[in-house]
Amino acid sequence: MLRIRPDSPHPLYDLAATRAIEHSAAASLPPHTLMQRAGLATARLARALAPHARAAWIVCGPGNNGGDGLEAAAHLHRAGIRVTVTWLGSEGRLPPDAQHSLQRARDAGVDFADAPTIALTAADICIDALLGIGLAPGGAARPPPPHWLALLAQLRAAPACLLCVDLPSGLQTDTGAWAAGFAPDAPAQAACHTLALLTLKPGLFTAQGRDAAGTVWLDTLDVLADESLASARLTGPSPAAQRAHASHKGSYGDVAVVGGEGLARRGMGMEGAALLAASAALHAGAGRVLLALLDDGALPAAVGAPELMQRRFEALDLEALTVVCGCGGGESVAEVLPAVLARAARLVLDADALNAIASDAALQTALAERATRRWGTILTPHPLEAARLLGCSAQAVQADRLAAAQRLVQRFGCVCVLKGSGSVVAGPGRVPAINPTGNARLATAGTGDVLAGMLGAHWAAGKESFAAACSAVYQHGRLADRWSEGQALVASALAKASNFD
Numbered sequence: 001m002l003r004i005r006p007d008s009p010h011p012l013y014d015l016a017a018t019r020a021i022e023h024s025a026a027a028s029l030p031p032h033t034l035m036q037r038a039g040l041a042t043a044r045l046a047r048a049l050a051p052h053a054r055a056a057w058i059v060c061g062p063g064n065n066g067g068d069g070l071e072a073a074a075h076l077h078r079a080g081i082r083v084t085v086t087w088l089g090s091e092g093r094l095p096p097d098a099q100h101s102l103q104r105a106r107d108a109g110v111d112f113a114d115a116p117t118i119a120l121t122a123a124d125i126c127i128d129a130l131l132g133i134g135l136a137p138g139g140a141a142r143p144p145p146p147h148w149l150a151l152l153a154q155l156r157a158a159p160a161c162l163l164c165v166d167l168p169s170g171l172q173t174d175t176g177a178w179a180a181g182f183a184p185d186a187p188a189q190a191a192c193h194t195l196a197l198l199t200l201k202p203g204l205f206t207a208q209g210r211d212a213a214g215t216v217w218l219d220t221l222d223v224l225a226d227e228s229l230a231s232a233r234l235t236g237p238s239p240a241a242q243r244a245h246a247s248h249k250g251s252y253g254d255v256a257v258v259g260g261e262g263l264a265r266r267g268m269g270m271e272g273a274a275l276l277a278a279s280a281a282l283h284a285g286a287g288r289v290l291l292a293l294l295d296d297g298a299l300p301a302a303v304g305a306p307e308l309m310q311r312r313f314e315a316l317d318l319e320a321l322t323v324v325c326g327c328g329g330g331e332s333v334a335e336v337l338p339a340v341l342a343r344a345a346r347l348v349l350d351a352d353a354l355n356a357i358a359s360d361a362a363l364q365t366a367l368a369e370r371a372t373r374r375w376g377t378i379l380t381p382h383p384l385e386a387a388r389l390l391g392c393s394a395q396a397v398q399a400d401r402l403a404a405a406q407r408l409v410q411r412f413g414c415v416c417v418l419k420g421s422g423s424v425v426a427g428p429g430r431v432p433a434i435n436p437t438g439n440a441r442l443a444t445a446g447t448g449d450v451l452a453g454m455l456g457a458h459w460a461a462g463k464e465s466f467a468a469a470c471s472a473v474y475q476h477g478r479l480a481d482r483w484s485e486g487q488a489l490v491a492s493a494l495a496k497a498s499n500f501d
């Protein structure tokens with residue numbers, strides 16, 4: 001069994017891949033073996049998480065997820081724990097594995113009741129074995145019976161540690177979105193863990209998945225999955241790039257940040273956003289960073305960033321630069337975008353640049369044409385920006401983040417970083433990646449500009465676009481994960497830390 005930490009990459013398997021792996025494994029093993037392994041793994045983790053538990057309350061659903069819970073119940077009962085199973089299946093309509101496990105739990109002498117038979121304390125354990133990958137998908141889901149939801153609410157509100165079997169019940173395997181009706185009103189009261197069985201599912205790591213699943217564990221049930229079936233990958237750290245002694249500032253690429261509309265145009269000075277991106281590029285290791293503020297935007301004298309080279313936009317040699325365009329560009333960015341799209345060989349498009357493209361069909365055509373010239377482009381939308389580009393709602397993007405990122409890739413032929421909890425990186429011909437680092441402290445103004453600058457630096461230093469996107473997103477999140485508790489995370493400090501491990 002493995003605790004999933006962000007320090008190593010993992011393949012992720014969607015519902016179809018998991019079912020295929022399950023079927024081929026089950027075919028080569030004696031009946032009920034996988035469920036028995038799953039139940040034993042669940043009981044072992046429960047005991048490790050709650051070593052002093054006197055009581056366990058296990059809510060078991062009508063399918064094989066419930067079967068895993070029943071198997072675990074028998075083990076915990078034999079270990080001397082007072083186990084109560086609240087079983088929601090119906091006799092005679094059970095899959096064979098779960099039927100077998102029901103009998104084993106009964107034979108072991110487990111208590112069956114509607115609620116725990118003794119009051120639970122913080123030392124005890126609750127197990128959610130209501131629904132796993134068999135949850136009816138997306139909009140097809142029938143509304144869950146109200147008493148199921150009441151039980152899930154009770155599990156989450158209990159003072160005991162909560163262990164979810166395979167998935168938190170109601171979380172969708174492939175998307176990490178809650179099925180209709182299942183989203184909790186409040187997060188779990190005590191520590192929450194999820195034991196993924198057989199495979200890690202993408203839904204555990206993006207959208208609502210990270211909040212819902214808590215700490216994720218994996219037990220492969222001794223089945224070696226065929227990695228070619230992976231539908232996505234959880235990224236890990238990139239190997240540190242070695243810098244040769246015989247190198248110079250030109251060896252690590254030139255990044256140009258284009259953005260930062262001045263105060264004069266609309267009474268909104270947005271130079272700070274461009275400055276944050278430029279500072280992040282500089283600290284993330286770019287050899288030279290050029291800053292082209294739009295519409296006569298000017299850096300305040302007090303800013304003090306002598307390494308940044310200011311340029312008029314017209315003076316930029318776009319063909320030779322890694323261009324980061326958008327950050328604080330306001331309305332002015334639309335005026336430079338035709339030239340940027342037509343001439344920049346490597347281009348990161350963020351924020352206002354994405355909004356300008358979303359509202360202009362000619363710019364969209366120019367963006368799509370870049371791929372036919374084999375010019376690299378990386379888009380870094382948050383869900384609302386992605387929705388504008390796709391002509392749908394932000395809710396539709398969040399309902400299937402992997403699919404939304406892939407649609408942007410197909411439409412514009414570029415790499416797409418869809419930001420948000422569990423950022424998705426998708427690229428032409430690539431298995432999409434989900435980033436495991438980052439936290440809610442990044443939900444503050446300017447952190448997106450910092451990411452765009454870091455991305456420019458990673459790309460300019462020689463990585464290919466997809467790898468640069470994965471490594472910059474990982475590093476950006478890791479900085480936030482390691483931020484000291486007592487120190488406010490402000491974007492300018494994040495930018496300055498952007499090359500620290």
Ligand SMILES: NC(=O)C1=CN([C@@H]2O[C@H](COP(=O)(O)OP(=O)(O)OC[C@H]3O[C@@H](n4cnc5c(N)ncnc54)[C@H](O)[C@@H]3O)[C@@H](O)[C@H]2O)[C@@H](O)CC1
Pocket residue numbers: 022026034035038061062063064065066068095097130131132133134135136141142143144145165166167179197198
């Ligand atoms: N069979 C096997 O080989 C293995 C199965 N495993 C477990 O089995 C799980 C999958 O089992 P199943 O395919 O039986 O599926 P589940 O047990 O996840 O759910 C299926 C049941 O839930 C009901 N249901 C689905 N959506 C509902 C909704 N919205 N409202 C009310 N009821 C709903 C279905 O009618 C069905 O009765 C995995 O997640 C894992 O926990 C593991 O034991 C590993 C091996």
Ligand SMILES: [K+]
Pocket residue numbers: 065128129130131132164165166167168169
């Ligand atoms: K579950």
